[in-house]
Amino acid sequence: MEVEATTLANKVCDRIVKDIITGDIAQGQKLNEPELARIHGISRGPLREAMSRIEAMRLITRVPNVGARVVKLSYGELLEIYQIRESLEGLAARLAAQTMSVEEKSELRLLLTSHHKHILDTQGRSYFQQEGDVDFHYRIVHGSKNKRLIDMLAGDLYQLVRMYRYQFSLSSNRPEQALKEHDQICSAIEEGDGELAEWLMKRHINNARNNIMLRMQAQSDPQIGETP
Amino acid sequence: MEVEATTLANKVCDRIVKDIITGDIAQGQKLNEPELARIHGISRGPLREAMSRIEAMRLITRVPNVGARVVKLSYGELLEIYQIRESLEGLAARLAAQTMSVEEKSELRLLLTSHHKHILDTQGRSYFQQEGDVDFHYRIVHGSKNKRLIDMLAGDLYQLVRMYRYQFSLSSNRPEQALKEHDQICSAIEEGDGELAEWLMKRHINNARNNIMLRMQAQSDPQIGETP
DNA sequence: TCCATACATATTGTCTACACTTTTTACGTA
DNA sequence: TACGTAAAAAGTGTAGACAATATGTATGGA
Numbered sequence A, B: 001m002e003v004e005a006t007t008l009a010n011k012v013c014d015r016i017v018k019d020i021i022t023g024d025i026a027q028g029q030k031l032n033e034p035e036l037a038r039i040h041g042i043s044r045g046p047l048r049e050a051m052s053r054i055e056a057m058r059l060i061t062r063v064p065n066v067g068a069r070v071v072k073l074s075y076g077e078l079l080e081i082y083q084i085r086e087s088l089e090g091l092a093a094r095l096a097a098q099t100m101s102v103e104e105k106s107e108l109r110l111l112l113t114s115h116h117k118h119i120l121d122t123q124g125r126s127y128f129q130q131e132g133d134v135d136f137h138y139r140i141v142h143g144s145k146n147k148r149l150i151d152m153l154a155g156d157l158y159q160l161v162r163m164y165r166y167q168f169s170l171s172s173n174r175p176e177q178a179l180k181e182h183d184q185i186c187s188a189i190e191e192g193d194g195e196l197a198e199w200l201m202k203r204h205i206n207n208a209r210n211n212i213m214l215r216m217q218a219q220s221d222p223q224i225g226e227t228p
Numbered sequence C: 001t002c003c004a005t006a007c008a009t010a011t012t013g014t015c016t017a018c019a020c021t022t023t024t025t026a027c028g029t030a
Numbered sequence D: 001t002a003c004g005t006a007a008a009a010a011g012t013g014t015a016g017a018c019a020a021t022a023t024g025t026a027t028g029g030a
Helices: A008-022 A033-040 A044-056 A075-099 A102-121 A129-143 A147-168 A175-190 A194-218 B008-022 B033-040 B044-056 B075-099 B102-121 B129-143 B147-168 B175-190 B194-218
Strands: A060-063 A067-070 B060-063 B067-070
Touching: A008 A033, A008 A044, A008 A147, A033 A044, A044 A060, A044 B044, A075 A129, A075 A147, A075 A175, A075 A194, A075 B075, A075 B147, A102 A129, A102 A175, A129 A147, A129 A175, A147 B075, A175 A194, B008 B033, B008 B044, B008 B147, B033 B044, B044 B060, B075 B129, B075 B147, B075 B175, B075 B194, B102 B129, B102 B175, B129 B147, B129 B175, B175 B194
Parallel strands: none
Antiparallel strands: A060 A067, B060 B067
């Protein structure tokens, strides 16, 4: 068994990203280098490399000679992200329909049946639907075979989506409906109908966005920003 | 006049990115840290921070304990990039049509007339059309007001596009046609017709892609990769 | 009381030195 | 000659110290 070679900077980068996504490091919080280095048991050199990467994925913002802060999530930015996802994942679905292998397609279908089973088991109040949703989208994105598209969607953008899900508790409250839409998309992909798959995926993400908007407006004033 | 505060890592990052884009640092070339540090007159600390960021924008790839190499451009990846641009810039055009201010729209129109003049002056063999094209797209992207979209398109992705343009000499050989398409897009934006603007932009980028494909196939075997 | 200035502290930016890994070179053996 | 092994060199990863900048605090004057 080969132990994957890596660096302290890599490991600490992953850990900090995780902490930011889960909210263990709060929005807008200042990142103190000596403190962070001490916490993770490394020196400031590799830590700063890690921070450079985290900055590049736009989870923190840095001001020269001042320091780094975790970004603040906002309602507006969430909508921006969904606009982009609609566009890019639509593309991914079209490409997936054209290029996914038979094996990949049948695995996708299997994934859906397991989701269906899970929803029945949990009577619809499926917490895991959230991760299942990620799974489904993740597979389609990879099925597109477009490396750069995969990097963009499965990389930085999904980290952000996960961050919002964690910190705004955005798990789906309509698992049956989402599953039905997934099923339609899967069928289109199985039939190699790229155009339809794209259209369905866009509508699916648009529905999800509208759903989120409604729920956020319901919370009279969403718990966003305003941490001075 | 305020001198923008910055760090050595930032400055050197920009310089190295530029060198990679122009080809002064060749595709696939190994980056030697002590040598690079000496060239730019800094120590390895800030240099490595710069490299972390350049890695994040996927202009170099790094292997732990081995080193960093400049990525290799490929025909396939160029097509991937154009697929993504078609999707995202289509979105940008739609948003721009909906949100650009009157001033922005008239500036966009002014830009086009100056391009038109320039093409007439240079009898169509417009070298600068290339940069003008970038300008036009750049403005629309910014007109979308979607910050993340702007970051994605005007940031890493355009660096890549510029790299291909430099190293494959991909300046447009159809400036009049491109200008006409720009004009159509501009009109749609002026009228606030987002759907049409999106459709036109997608076709425009698709045309550009087809044009590039033809020219690359013309070069019996494109001067791509194969630098061992 | 309020503001401005100067000092003290904390934090970031950078450099140098050292440890560890990989690659290259030299050598000996089949 | 070809191959494998071991030493040497080069290169990357990390730590700690120093320099430069920003922030906070205290003091003095209006």
